[in-house]
Amino acid sequence: MRAVRIQENRGADNPDALVLEEAPYPQAATGDVIVRVRAASFVPDELDWPGTWTDRAGRDRTPSIPAHEVAGIVSEIPYGTTGFEVGDRVFGLTDWHRDGAAAEFVAVEARNLAPIPEAIGFREAAALPLAGLTAWQGLFRHGGLTYGEASGRTVVVHGGAGGTGSLVVQLAHAAGARVIATGRTAGEETARGHGADDYVTLESGGLDETRFGPVDLVFDTVGGEVLARSAALVRPGGTLVSITAPPPVTPVDGRAVFFIVEPDRHELLELARLAEQGVLRPHVGAAYPLAEARTAFLAKRRGIPGKVVLDV
Numbered sequence: 001m002r003a004v005r006i007q008e009n010r011g012a013d014n015p016d017a018l019v020l021e022e023a024p025y026p027q028a029a030t031g032d033v034i035v036r037v038r039a040a041s042f043v044p045d046e047l048d049w050p051g052t053w054t055d056r057a058g059r060d061r062t063p064s065i066p067a068h069e070v071a072g073i074v075s076e077i078p079y080g081t082t083g084f085e086v087g088d089r090v091f092g093l094t095d096w097h098r099d100g101a102a103a104e105f106v107a108v109e110a111r112n113l114a115p116i117p118e119a120i121g122f123r124e125a126a127a128l129p130l131a132g133l134t135a136w137q138g139l140f141r142h143g144g145l146t147y148g149e150a151s152g153r154t155v156v157v158h159g160g161a162g163g164t165g166s167l168v169v170q171l172a173h174a175a176g177a178r179v180i181a182t183g184r185t186a187g188e189e190t191a192r193g194h195g196a197d198d199y200v201t202l203e204s205g206g207l208d209e210t211r212f213g214p215v216d217l218v219f220d221t222v223g224g225e226v227l228a229r230s231a232a233l234v235r236p237g238g239t240l241v242s243i244t245a246p247p248p249v250t251p252v253d254g255r256a257v258f259f260i261v262e263p264d265r266h267e268l269l270e271l272a273r274l275a276e277q278g279v280l281r282p283h284v285g286a287a288y289p290l291a292e293a294r295t296a297f298l299a300k301r302r303g304i305p306g307k308v309v310l311d312v
């Protein structure tokens with residue numbers, strides 16, 4: 001099969017070593033299905049993650065195939081796997097320590113897949129699992145919100161026009177919260193379009209806490225200085241959630257949480273249900289053919305808003 005592979009770690013800023021080449025057809029493990037990939041997505045940082053370079057036992061697994069968000073069609077169901085039929089349209093996350101979806105076929109644990117809702121296509125489905133699960137887990141597992149019961153709560157989403165942030169904004173809004181998104185000036189229209197009630201530009205000293213009022217939850221997707229100053233925005237007893245690094249400061253009487261997203265089929269099904277209802281729309285900023293994976297990684301690194309998708 002044709003696949004994009006990488007042999008050498010040159011860092012997430014330098015995806016030059018990504019090459020489209022012939023690769024072996026994937027080997028299914030117990031509980032896997034084989035998916036014929038139609039679209040895949042990624043975060044450029046994954047080229048820095050240990051799982052891109054080693055298996056779970058720490059052994060070198062290069063050349064490895066990147067892009068752990070997949071949307072496609074079940075093409076093979078190995079003996080013993082249940083829950084899907086050949087021809088089903090599915091989306092989900094592939095294991096960080098195994099080959100990803102920048103390929104014609106990928107082996108994926110069936111428990112990490114869900115049916116693609118009728119209302120969305122392969123590109124949007126590929127843009128949903130990582131950002132959607134991260135948003136869901138940050139708000140509802142770690143952030144203390146309950147879907148449908150967040151009325152009266154205020155959520156600040158740093159990077160609210162980004163691939164992850166735009167889904168955090170949509171989900172927090174759908175959950176009933178008042179949402180204040182932040183980011184660069186150029187992101188305002190996008191964030192408001194996803195349901196932000198307010199937008200604060202970070203470029204002009206925007207982290208002044210008087211601009212936010214009492215905030216129950218800050219969900220940070222930006223990191224650095226923005227993360228370091230975010231505990232001060234949270235009301236006493238509130239929560240600061242980060243997906244970039246452990247927060248260096250904890251809110252007064254509150255909680256500071258850093259987490260790494262986990263595959264979860266039940267939550268994927270919830271995301272699919274909301275996408276089907278039109279409540280959730282993955283933000284596809286650009287799509288490239290598989291042969292242009294290198295350009296796609298660079299483009300995302302240089303700031304294309306939303307998710308960048310590979311068409312396979």
Ligand SMILES: NC(=O)c1ccc[n+]([C@@H]2O[C@H](COP(=O)([O-])OP(=O)(O)OC[C@H]3O[C@@H](n4cnc5c(N)ncnc54)[C@H](OP(=O)(O)O)[C@@H]3O)[C@@H](O)[C@H]2O)c1
Pocket residue numbers: 043045130131134158159160161162163164165182183184187202203221222242243244259260261303304305306307
């Ligand atoms: N822990 C986890 O499980 C997990 C899961 C998913 C992602 N992540 C990480 O989360 C981060 C965000 O991922 P993503 O895919 O959502 O990235 P993204 O699409 O680039 O979104 C980031 C957003 O923040 C904005 N931004 C960045 N720096 C800024 C600054 N200094 N001031 C104002 N706005 C700024 C960006 O604007 P511009 O586009 O204009 O720069 C963009 O709108 C990455 O570091 C990623 O690796 C972690």
